[in-house]
Amino acid sequence: MRKLQRNKKVPNKQAKRKAGKDYDGDGKVEAPAAEYQGSKDKAIKKAIHGESRDIINFVVAISEEKYAVANKYLQGIIEGKIERRIQQSLNEPLF
Secondary structure, eight states, X not given: OOOOOOSOOOOOHHHHOOOSXXXXXXXXXXXXXXXXXXHHHHHHHHHTTTSOHHHHHHHHXXXXXXXXXXXXXXXXXXXXXHHHHHHHHHHSOOO
């Protein structure tokens, strides 16, 4: 009779699959999806380099799907822009 093998671990190919190289530059070779997310986050940060800290925090919060935190930063950005526009209009002559 054949013996039944129980509790034999079957390797999970998806869990052990890694990207070919470190695309996002964080020093770790991760799963392809994690490398993609890291690369996307790095590209967003590079694109907005020089912008205010609130905008950077807003983009990071959106990319991490923390929408309540992102909303807080967005409100701060909008209020700051409105205040700057009001100050500019007060300093400029109307005619």
